[in-house]
Amino acid sequence: MxxxxxxxxxxxxxxxxxxxxxxxxxxxxxxxxxxxxxxxxxxxxxxxxxxxxxxxxxxSKVRAGAYDRQHLDAGALRESLEGFAANWLSVISSETSVALNRVAIGQAETLGGIVLANGRFAIGERLKGLLLDARNARLVAFDDAEEAFRTFFGLVGRDIQIRLLLGDRFTIDGAAIADDARRAVQQFLALYGATKTPAQAG
Amino acid sequence: MxxxxxxxxxxxxxxxxxxxxxxxxxxxxxxxxxxxxxxxxxxxxxxxxxxxxxxxxxxSKVRAGAYDRQHLDAGALRESLEGFAANWLSVISSETSVALNRVAIGQAETLGGIVLANGRFAIGERLKGLLLDARNARLVAFDDAEEAFRTFFGLVGRDIQIRLLLGDRFTIDGAAIADDARRAVQQFLALYGATKTPAQAG
DNA sequence: ACCGAACCGTAACGTACGGTACGGTCATAT
DNA sequence: ATATGACCGTACCGTACGTTACGGTTCGGT
Structure with a gap:
């Protein structure tokens, strides 16, 4: 290149x-x-x-969010999850991502697969690795890592991506992203955390 | 017409x-x-x-999913939520919705607003009504109905819509929709239910 | 100094599509 | 019976865009 x-x-x-x-x-x-x-x-x-x-x-520029595989305790897990969430939110809410996803959706046959492979599925693989490690460390409990990831994906992204794609004027700054990431992780751990955390959230 | x-x-x-x-x-x-x-x-x-x-x-054909405002107990709430979820899932996973959302995204300026108003925001208003009634009945607890709805939206839709829009071959039959709706509602109530339900889900 | 490759700017070509015009047909009303 | 109007099928027009071709320029190598 x-x-x-x-x-x-x-x-x-x-x-x-x-x-x-x-x-x-x-x-x-x-x-x-x-x-x-x-x-x-x-x-x-x-x-x-x-x-x-x-x-x-x-x-190829979006690749990010590897986590530290050493000593995965509850705090490190939360931090890694929040990192994933914040990174993902900043990606999908960027003008570049919106514009690129628009064209990819317009040509789903040729471009959609590329975006999916490098977006949704790439982050899925990386996050599932983290989730499996966390399960080994008895920090979370689930049967199916894929399903757990999809729930995480939903809790993080919610309606943001579809609204932006459909042209909703919608600005989300760094502070809002950080808040959203914290809330999503909080909710995710409330659902999947092995240690009992308060179910209250939102 | x-x-x-x-x-x-x-x-x-x-x-x-x-x-x-x-x-x-x-x-x-x-x-x-x-x-x-x-x-x-x-x-x-x-x-x-x-x-x-x-x-x-x-x-105009998609409008559906009004709920029964009479006697809202825990069972009726769960049933109504599952109805919303299943209906929403069947809509967004239909070929018609995918095709229409594709063109709307391609012309977000002119068509995106219409789709948003009749999709995401229409269901949001109806569901928020249900959520507020449920809160009055002390069945759920939240500060912000909009935020609660967005979490529900994320738990239901997860990665389905974006995957379909990007061309992922992805069939989801009635049974899978029903399962997904149940899981989403289960998780939502685990997060927002006033009555303590087991946080375990998935 | 000279050659060739790479590249720029622009002109040109073919085509496909949005939009319009027109002749023909059918149904309804008077 | 005839007129009116809605509509079909098709031909046509203008334009915009993808793609190609071409003359001129720059630049590194010999």
């Missing part, structure tokens, strides 16, 4: 965020990236290839 | 579900509905009007 290539993809992303998918014409990309259309086609094949490359590139 | 009009909107919906938004050309609609393009433009103004009308029409 050369630097010039990344500049082009960054231009695609910027256009997507600012003007929406409809305005993302090859001409607009070429002008915005100060490159010729011929170069775009030589590098990316066609419009679909350019979009695919952009989605992949952005997805 | 005349019958012929509905037939046209039904054709739009069918095209949307079968072929996707990209194949939804005015010519295709006219052919599929066995009407002329001129009629389409006379009736609906332009393509956007046709889409808007279709979204509105479908939204």
């Amino acid at each position: 050369t630097e010039r290539r990344e500049a082009v993809l960054a231009a695609v992303l910027a256009l997507l965020v600012e003007k929406g998918a409809a305005a993302l014409t090859m001409t607009a990309v070429a002008r915005s990236a100060s490159c010729s259309k011929e170069t775009l086609y030589k590098w990316f094949g066609d419009r679909d290839g350019l979009l695919t490359e952009t989605v992949r590139w952005q997805a | 005349t019958e012929r009009r509905e037939a046209v909107l039904a054709a739009v919906l069918a095209l949307l579900v079968e072929k996707g938004a990209a194949a939804l050309t005015m010519t295709a609609v006219a052919r599929s509905a066995s009407c002329s393009k001129e009629t389409l433009y006379k009736w609906f103004g332009d393509r956007d009007g046709l889409l808007t009308e279709t979204v509105r029409w479908q939204a």
Whole structure:
């Protein structure tokens, strides 16, 4: 991935965020990236290839949220879960993510799988690892890690992503994300925590 | 709303579900509905009007899930919540809803608001009514009905809608919906129920 | 100095689609 | 019987966009 290539993809992303998918014409990309259309086609094949490359590139930047596998006690678990939750919330509420998910949904056949693999399923695998470790440490109890993760996913994301995708003006700043993450983890541990925590939440 | 009009909107919906938004050309609609393009433009103004009308029409069909306000005890509450949950799950997992949400997301400026108003916010208002009644009856405890509803929303929907929107092949039959609804309500009541229910779930 | 590759800017091409126009048909009303 | 109007099918128009082609420029290698 050369630097010039990344500049082009960054231009695609910027256009997507600012003007929406409809305005993302090859001409607009070429002008915005100060490159010729011929170069775009030589590098990316066609419009679909350019979009695919952009989605992949952005997805590769989102990777984050590994947790510390050492000494997993209740506090470390909570902290790791909150880290996952806050990171995930900041991703899905970012303008970039919203714009990219919009185009991926518009071309679910070709792009949806990429976004799913790098988003929902990537975080699922990482989080399930944490959950299984936590279960081994008798910190949580569940039968099915996948189901436990899906509940966590729901408690964290709630209605945020669909509202943003559907155009609801909706700003959520860092403090709100931190609060949301804490609440979601609190609720998750109330449901799955092996140590009895008060069921009251919200 | 005349019958012929509905037939046209039904054709739009069918095209949307079968072929996707990209194949939804005015010519295709006219052919599929066995009407002329001129009629389409006379009736609906332009393509956007046709889409808007279709979204509105479908939204008007989704209204459901009023609950029985009489004698709200723990059993009736659980039953009503499960009814909401199952209804909501069946809606968002239907091919029609997926297709319609896809186009609405693709045109979030014009269509997203309609879908939000008739989906997320409509069910929110109805469910908050139930939750407030339940709180009056000392069946649940929360400070903010909106927040409680959003948690319910997350526990019910989890990752289903985003996965379907992004093209994940994902069938969920009536039995699975019923199971999911029961689990979600169980978890919700574990978090918000005033009567102490076992926090164990999943 | 010169070559070739890569690239830029722009023009051009083909096509597909939104929107309009028009002739023909059928039903209803007078 | 005839007129009116709604509607169908199709042809047509203008435009926008994906894609290709081409002339000019820059730049590293020899």
